[in-house]
Amino acid sequence: MNRSGLFAVIYFVLYLLAQVMLFRQLVLFNTAFCFIYVAFILLLPIETNTITLMLSGFLLGFGIDIFYDSLGLHALSLVLVAYVRNYWLTTITPQGGYDAGEGPTLASNGLQWFLVYSLPLLFIHHAVLFFLEAGGFSVFWYTMSKIVTSLLFTMTILLLFQYFSFRRRR
Amino acid sequence: MLRLLNFLYNYRAFLTFLFLEILCAWLWVGNSQYQNTRFFNSANRTVASIIRFSEGVREYVSLRDVNRELAEENAGLRTLVEQLTAQTDLLTTTPDTVLHFDYVSARVINNSVAQFKNHITINRGMDMGLAPGMAVISTSGAVGKVKSVSEHFAVVTSLLNTDEQVSSVLKRTGNFGTAQWDGTDPRMINLLYIPRHVQPQPGDTVVTSGYNAVFPEGILVGIVREVDLKKEAQFYDVRVELAQDFRRLAYVKVVKSYLKGELDSLERVTLGNQP
Known part of the structure; x- marks a missing residue:
């Protein structure tokens, strides 16, 4: 296994543990969840192919589901994000392309690009997750409020992580 | 073939x-x-022990509340014991009744209220005779139904789960309805199918009906808070405040029903192949 593969496995375990042991307990105002584990799929290297993304997304989602007693729910949402990710990366390629060997991070592409990249993907994930869990649109506005507040919460934590862990190395 | x-x-x-x-x-x-x-849920031994570790912190913080609740329960039980002792002095013959229910107390090691389908994990499992389908209650009221069990743990479908329905009765009028959560406020639950001709009022008590032999009869579900009858609607919209505050659930009791099997098989024989 190469170096980035090893790192990916370590991150996988870290995100899983952080989500189920820490962020699972953190629910603000009874509506805002922090699904930081999505960042694992978002931050994998740009060259990662879609099938690898989806398979690791499935495994991570499945692991999360066991702890949330919601078998299939998180896995489904995360596989969807993993499938869409690379198409979205291609669509929003900055002028001059991505730097070789860099992840799709805040440090390498800037705050504005990072928001454009992560917000829609997180929104897709949250929307699918909550509407599927609610079993339809019967409590539409309540579900929407859950999606939006969770999006803000997750995004804030994601940005904090990015600022603290990925300092510009050049 | 190649093209395929x-x-x-x-x-x-x-x-x-x-x-x-x-x-x-x-x-x-x-x-x-x-x-x-049985394997892929929080009753799994490894999963449960990880959860228990992280829950330990939260538990420590909420010790004060739990302590107070236990003290209140203790006081209640003590008065009950005194009353019963007085009664047993009067009783000289043993009544000819069958033991219907037995209780196993358990500690909540995992609980959520903010999802649409909430579950509770408790620290008792097959080794204490738990099985799927058993009712779970607390000192304040109904809590849920056992969903799956492992050797030492069990997952309980909380009343705060949009799939869960409990046959209930309005104590004052005696009308039956179904208690079901709508997924929003963790303090409130809806009582469905109360027909037009009944007059439910805020303050009415809602208890379990005992019709399905899962819950014992008369376990408190909650108190009616809002009653609304829409024009042309067949049934009332009744909002019930839950007797048990699910955000502070610490200890529960699992109800082992001795007669459930007998009742089920009797009904199967009598009702035959009816849907």
Whole structure:
């Protein structure tokens, strides 16, 4: 296994543990969840192919589901994000392309690009997750409020992580 | 043939995507049904021990509340004991009744209230005779139903789960309804199917009906807070405040019903193949 593969496995375990042991307990105002584990799929290297993304997304989602007693729910949402990710990366390629060997991070592409990249993907994930869990649109506005507040919460934590862990190395 | 393989190869990402999503959807639908696989949930031993570790912190913080609740329960039980002792002095013959229910107390090691389908994990399992379908209550009121069990742990479907329905009765009028959560406020639950001609009032007590032999009869569900009758509607919209505050659930009791099997088989024989 190469170096980035090893790192990916370590991150996988870290995100899983952080989500189920820490962020699972953190629910603000009874509506805002922090699904930081999505960042694992978002931050994998740009060259990662879609099938690898989806398979690791499935495994991570499945692991999360066991702890949330919601078998299939998180896995489904995360596989969807993993499938869409690379198409979205291609669509929003900055002028001059991505730097070789860099992840799709805040440090390498800037705050504005990072928001454009992560917000829609997180929104897709949250929307699918909550509407599927609610079993339809019967409590539409309540579900929407859950999606939006969770999006803000997750995004804030994601940005904090990015600022603290990925300092510009050049 | 080559063209087919070519096609499959070209669309391999999309096909993998379809396969995984269908697999997930199948798991999710299966999960919503009543009993499910014993291994892939929080009753799993490894999972439960990880959860218990992280729950330890939260538990320490909420010790004060738990302590107070236990003290209150203790006081209640003590008065009950005194009353009963007075009564047993009067009783000289043993009554000819059958023991219906037995109780196993358990500690909550995992609980959520903010999802649409909430579950509770407790620290008792098969070794204490728990089985799927048993009712779970607390000192304040009804809590839920056992969903699946492992050797030492069990997952309980909380009343705060949009799939969960409990046959209930309005104590004052004696009308039956179904208590079901709508997924929003963790303090409130809806009482469905109360017909037009009944007059439910705020302050009425809602208890379990005992019709399905899961819950014992007369376990408190909650107090009616809002009553609304829409024009042309067949049934009332009744909002009930739950007797048990699910955000502070610490200890529960699992109800082992000795007669459930007998009742079920009797009904199966009598009702035959009726749907």
